[in-house]
Amino acid sequence: MLDYASLAALAAVVREGSFERAARALHVTPSAISQRVRLLEERVGCALVVRGQPCQATDTGRRLCQHVDRVRLLEHELQAGLPTLDPAGEARVRLPVAVNADSLATWFAPAVAAFAASAPVLLDVAVDDEGHTAEWLRGGAVLAAVTASARAVAGCNHRPLGAMRYLAAASPAFVHQHFADGVDAASLARAPSLVFSPKDELQTRWVRRLCGQHVELPRHTLPSSQAFVVAAAAGMGWGLHPESLIAEHLRQGTLVALVPNLPLDVPLYWQHARATSALLDGLTHAVLAAARAGLVPPA
Amino acid sequence: MLDYASLAALAAVVREGSFERAARALHVTPSAISQRVRLLEERVGCALVVRGQPCQATDTGRRLCQHVDRVRLLEHELQAGLPTLDPAGEARVRLPVAVNADSLATWFAPAVAAFAASAPVLLDVAVDDEGHTAEWLRGGAVLAAVTASARAVAGCNHRPLGAMRYLAAASPAFVHQHFADGVDAASLARAPSLVFSPKDELQTRWVRRLCGQHVELPRHTLPSSQAFVVAAAAGMGWGLHPESLIAEHLRQGTLVALVPNLPLDVPLYWQHARATSALLDGLTHAVLAAARAGLVPPA
Incomplete structure (x- = not known):
């Protein structure tokens, strides 16, 4: 051995x-x-x-x-x-998982926190873009991941979680300044956008859907889901925000949707190492329940 | 050339x-x-x-x-x-800066957002531990940084910003379960703590100050300032939170301080490349003003 x-x-x-x-x-x-x-x-x-x-x-x-x-x-x-068996060392098991920042900032944190509060585990949460969390699982850095990858990683179980709904929004003053003549390729090429990180393609994807073409966007980089919302409300740029994070801002009018009825839905999946483990099953159960409550149901 | x-x-x-x-x-x-x-x-x-x-x-x-x-x-x-001069290319200047996550989640985001909303810049914000942001400046990846390093990086100006005040807090149920017999080396060695990342030494430093010795803490890793607060309120672990982020929780009693009157103050500095630049001066001005309002004044 x-x-x-x-x-x-x-x-x-x-x-x-x-x-x-x-x-x-x-x-x-x-x-x-x-x-x-x-x-x-x-x-x-x-x-x-x-x-x-x-x-x-x-x-x-x-x-x-x-x-x-x-x-x-x-x-x-x-x-x-075998309760009489007491292997030396930690009584708590480490569970490394990878998740995208917007999930962690919304539905994922309460779910895993409640699970971790009652189970003998220590969670190591790593954050990466949803397009890249499957790499963490494939490379062996984590045992489970929230990912946008619809393809199962070898040796892993794969469950659809539903979709994260994003809305393109900005402050009313920003819209007035940059989009008075409409939201189109010309105005989007000049108005500063917000991106979470260089890996963040959401804004570009939304623009391609809206305009039917690629537009090179001027962009600020701001790697924090909440700072993203704060920056948008302060008029720094427009960006795609998780609907649940900006619901209150939309109600109060401190943020407005750039285009009505054009959300971007990002389907998410839960992938975890195939292992006979009540702990991993417990985490999966908590994640699936929270996703049902916090995400748009899978098609 | x-x-x-x-x-x-x-x-x-x-x-x-x-x-x-x-x-x-x-x-x-x-x-x-x-x-x-x-x-x-x-x-x-x-x-x-x-x-x-x-x-x-x-x-x-x-x-x-x-x-x-x-x-x-x-x-x-x-x-x-020279207003008649119009160099081809972008009208907006990129300003890469590095900041610690807790600053970004509290006083820094509104400050830079208001600055970026009115200045012809595109901000590239990178997040790292406050002990490591000076490296970004030294290595040339950014032009300015919020850092815990009191030593000026070569070629940079260095200004004290005040201190980020952290409080060790957990949910009442967590305190009841893990610290009924007091907060000491024995109970801290068993109660799960929260750390932001493997670089996060705050919990260990606070414990050393409290107990006068190093205690190896069991720990969950959770790289999001807000998820950190959510997780603590759900009873996942205890951790050091920026005072301003948990003020409401403390008022409502969903979080309680582990030990009264034992905050940990982390002095922060603003370092930026020496350059004759109205833009960098404008950002510095916004950062210093926000720090005066959001941090504990420098000693």
């Missing part, structure tokens, strides 16, 4: 970002951590950690970390069936 | 993340972009872009991009003084 003390050391280095912090977390010396990781690298025949600040897993390193996560889930199952 | 068409191509590739998108943004062919970047690499004698998804600047590439940002600021100044 594999050497699980070494695998635990590797997982700790990747989680903590340094050999020193991994040592502290596992109550051993940094040189013990270093030796275990080196042994594992010799056995596997390639580098598992890119030494840096922070230390990061190589592709192979990530696969080994995901294996550790899965074995921990299995140990937890075993322990539930 | 340097070849500015090539430098603009490089900056576009780094900003857009791909040669195709850079070509679209500059209205030229991808092969023109590719040729310009290659020429520049031959002239400088090293790689400037790591080709990947997304393409990323090397250290030298980042310095050249920062130089382009500075030259664009100077061009904008020149244009303001």
Whole structure:
């Protein structure tokens, strides 16, 4: 079998970002951590950690970390069936998951928080664009993900969650200043838009649907779902916002829709590693229930 | 002089993340972009872009991009003084800045949004831990940063902003379940904490101040300032929250302070590239005014 003390050391280095912090977390010396990781690298025949600040897993390193996560889930199952068994170490199981920022800012946070409050887990939530969270699952960095990818990752279960509804909105003053003559390719090419990150294609997709052509948009980058709303209300730019985040602004008139009745629906999926695990099942249950309440039902 | 068409191509590739998108943004062919970047690499004698998804600047590439940002600021100044001069291309100047997530979620967003709404700029906001935003400035990825670093980055001006006040808080039910016998090293070693990211040391620092020793904390990772508050209110864990973000929760009793009168104040600084630029001055002015209103005054 594999050497699980070494695998635990590797997982700790990747989680903590340094050999020193991994040592502290596992109550051993940094040189013990270093030796275990080196042994594992010799056995596997390639580098598992890119030494840096922070230390990061190589592709192979990530696969080994995901294996550790899965074995921990299995140990937890075993322990539930054999209460007299008490493996040394943490009583809580780490569950790494990836999610898009807008889901985390709306329906996802209350769901996982309620689950985590009552289950013996420690959640490691990573945030990325919904078009990229499936990569985290494929690469082994997480055990489950909220993703826009309709294709199942190998070895994973795949469930439709419904769609996140986005509305293109801006402040009334911004609309007056930039779109007095209508929302079209010419005005959109001049009016500053808001994007969440360079990966954020929502604004471009919405414009292509509206105008039937690609328009190069001037854009501010603002990587926070709530700051996005604050910035739009202050007249910094127009952007696509989750409907639920701006409902109050729309009611009060501090934000208005650029074009009535042209929402952009982004279908989301829940993908998770196939593993016999009551904990992963519990998380899935909480996520599906919250998605039913917070998303537009799947077609 | 340097070849500015090539430098603009490089900056576009780094900003857009791909040669195709850079070509679209500059209205030229991808092969023109590719040729310009290659020429520049031959002239400088090293790689400037790591080709990947997304393409990323090397250290030298980042310095050249920062130089382009500075030259664009100077061009904008020149244009303001010579209204008949109209350099081809964008009328708006890109201002890349780095900020910590909690600042962005509280005092920073309204300030920069109001500034960006009235100035001819496009803001590229990057988020990182306040202990790491100075790196972005040092590496040339941004022109200004909100940072916890009291040391001025070479070539930058450095102004104290005041301190972000954090309070350790959790839900009443969580406190009842985990801290019925007091908040001490023993109970903190078992109660799940919340951290924003692996770089987030606030909880550990607060515990060291309270207990006079290092305690290894079990922790959930949740990279969203607002989800952090939602999760705490749902009883997922305790954590250090910006006072202004949880004021309403504290009033309503959905969150309570773990220990009365033990805030953690994190002094923040505004550092920006030394450049004669009315735009950068305007942003600095907006940031300093918002910090005066939203932060604890500097000692």
